[in-house]
Amino acid sequence: MIDLDSILKQIEPSKDEKIKVNDFSMQLIKIINQMAHEKGINAEAVLLGSVAKGTWLAGKGDIDIFIKFPINTSREELKTQGLELGKKCIQIVDGNAEERYASHPYVTGILKAIKWISFPAMTSIVSMNLNLL
Numbered sequence: 001m002i003d004l005d006s007i008l009k010q011i012e013p014s015k016d017e018k019i020k021v022n023d024f025s026m027q028l029i030k031i032i033n034q035m036a037h038e039k040g041i042n043a044e045a046v047l048l049g050s051v052a053k054g055t056w057l058a059g060k061g062d063i064d065i066f067i068k069f070p071i072n073t074s075r076e077e078l079k080t081q082g083l084e085l086g087k088k089c090i091q092i093v094d095g096n097a098e099e100r101y102a103s104h105p106y107v108t109g110i111l112k113a114i115k116w117i118s119f120p121a122m123t124s125i126v127s128m129n130l131n132l133l
Contacts, residue, residue, distance in 0.1 A: 010058065011057050011058055012057075012058060013056060013057070013058045013059075013061065014058065017058065017059070017061070018054070021051055021056070021061040021063065022051070024063070025047050025051055025063050025065070026047075027093070028045070028063070028065055028089060028093070029045045029046070029047060029065060031089050031092050031093070032045035032065070032067060032085050032089050033045050035085055035088055035089065036067075036081075036085060039084075041081050041085070042069065042070055042073075043067050043068060043069050043081065043082075043085065044067070044068045045065050045066070045067050045068075045085075046065070046066050046067075046068060047063070047064070047065055047066075048064045048065075048066050049062060049063070049064030050062050050064070051063045051064065052064070067082055067085060067086075069081070069082075083099060087099070
């Protein structure tokens with residue numbers, strides 16, 4: 001018979017991991033929101049995805065930070081401001097930012113065993129995704 005409790009213990013993040021990931025997520029959101037305010041950028045970072053729901057797997061925290069812009073923000077402003085906020089945030093937490101392109105531009109960065117990926121979206125939201133390595 002399968003011991004579901006032992007499986008859950010293997011895949012559920014520890015209390016320490018939950019605290020670390022949630023604290024780091026809130027730190028990033030605070031940095032982005034503070035930078036946006038200081039630069040006069042009308043945007044707000046919010047936490048979504050598996051970390052926000054508390055459903056990520058142990059050792060595989062995937063921090064999804066979305067930067068919300070007003071719906072009337074132009075595509076160019078969204079791209080420019082989203083990339084700027086992503087790059088600066090990565091630099092502030094001592095990471096190395098790198099701009100990349102797929103169907104849209106995004107920023108990646110490595111910081112203390114965490115891989116950061118920032119995706120400026122084509123709508124009024126920019127998403128930033130952090131994958132714990």
